[in-house]
Amino acid sequence: MKILLIGHGKMGKAIEAYAIQRGHSIVAIIDVQDSISSILTEQADVAIEFTHPDSAFENIKFCLENNLPILSGTTGWLEKMPEIEKICEENKGTFLYASNFSIGVNLFFKVNKFLAKIMEPHTQYAPSMVEVHHIHKKDAPSGTAITLAEGIIEQNKHITGWKNDKTSESSQMPIISERIGEIPGTHKITYKSEVDQISIEHEAYSREGFVQGAVLVAEWLPSQKGIVKIDDFLKL
Numbered sequence: 001m002k003i004l005l006i007g008h009g010k011m012g013k014a015i016e017a018y019a020i021q022r023g024h025s026i027v028a029i030i031d032v033q034d035s036i037s038s039i040l041t042e043q044a045d046v047a048i049e050f051t052h053p054d055s056a057f058e059n060i061k062f063c064l065e066n067n068l069p070i071l072s073g074t075t076g077w078l079e080k081m082p083e084i085e086k087i088c089e090e091n092k093g094t095f096l097y098a099s100n101f102s103i104g105v106n107l108f109f110k111v112n113k114f115l116a117k118i119m120e121p122h123t124q125y126a127p128s129m130v131e132v133h134h135i136h137k138k139d140a141p142s143g144t145a146i147t148l149a150e151g152i153i154e155q156n157k158h159i160t161g162w163k164n165d166k167t168s169e170s171s172q173m174p175i176i177s178e179r180i181g182e183i184p185g186t187h188k189i190t191y192k193s194e195v196d197q198i199s200i201e202h203e204a205y206s207r208e209g210f211v212q213g214a215v216l217v218a219e220w221l222p223s224q225k226g227i228v229k230i231d232d233f234l235k236l
């Protein structure tokens with residue numbers, strides 16, 4: 001498969017190495033100094049985008065308008081998702097966003113929803129979340145934390161939103177973001193009562209899970225149409 005790689009930072013470099021190991025070729029690499037408009041998209045089968053919250057929208061738009069299936073793992077730009085969905089539909093394109101490409105985290109999303117559902121009647125337990133990442137991370141809370149919070153809001157009518165602080169409103173779930181050293185990504189959800197607590201946690205040991213998931217999804221994506229979900233790929 002021929003891959004256009006957009007973003008050549010920590011994720012882009014690791015994806016390049018893993019894709020080559022799986023027998024793919026990288027036909028072009030675009031980073032901040034390059035102009036994506038000079039790229040001949042017909043030379044690639046798929047684009048993989050891991051850049052910056054400020055640049056994801058334009059990169060995705062360009063690929064959709066030029067008939068190139070694209071997956072993006074960039075977080076922190078989701079307010080523009082409705083616009084991307086419209087562009088994807090107008091251009092009959094293919095697009096997949098996942099806040100986290102690791103299989104383990106996508107299983108954890110399901111466990112999170114199940115726990116939120118069974119906790120709903122037990123309002124003496126207040127949910128909260130802590131997400132811990134490396135000090136270079138640009139956005140807070142993490143995209144994964146937002147997906148987890150949305151899963152809880154969907155399943156539990158007492159939780160109507162989230163706040164990125166230690167909030168005192170019981171309907172707003174606090175998400176605490178910590179930035180420490182080179183931690184790849186840890187997410188922990190705790191339901192706390194006056195007498196006990198229940199916690200679930202996912203800890204990435206490295207970026208390998210995100211990288212492998214992104215390349216496997218990229219291999220499958222050109223056979224799909226429209227806005228595609230990672231759940232479809234994982235058959236979850």
Ligand SMILES: NC(=O)C1=CN([C@@H]2O[C@H](COP(=O)(O)OP(=O)(O)OC[C@H]3O[C@@H](n4cnc5c(N)ncnc54)[C@H](O)[C@@H]3O)[C@@H](O)[C@H]2O)C=CC1
Nearest residue numbers: 007008009010011031032051055073074075099100101210
């Ligand atoms: N969905 C997932 O599984 C994962 C998502 N991420 C997300 O992916 C994004 C990138 O993460 P990292 O690689 O760790 O960051 P990084 O900072 O190491 O790399 C980002 C790269 O994008 C480049 N860039 C900036 N603006 C650009 C533009 N306009 N066009 C092309 N390239 C541009 C930067 O120069 C840099 O090389 C972040 O939003 C992060 O949260 C990271 C890990 C896993």
Ligand SMILES: O=C(O)C1=N[C@H](C(=O)O)C[C@H](O)C1
Nearest residue numbers: 075099100137142143144185
């Ligand atoms: O920036 C990162 O590193 C990560 N970003 C994603 C997020 O915001 O959830 C996924 C993973 O946690 C690593």
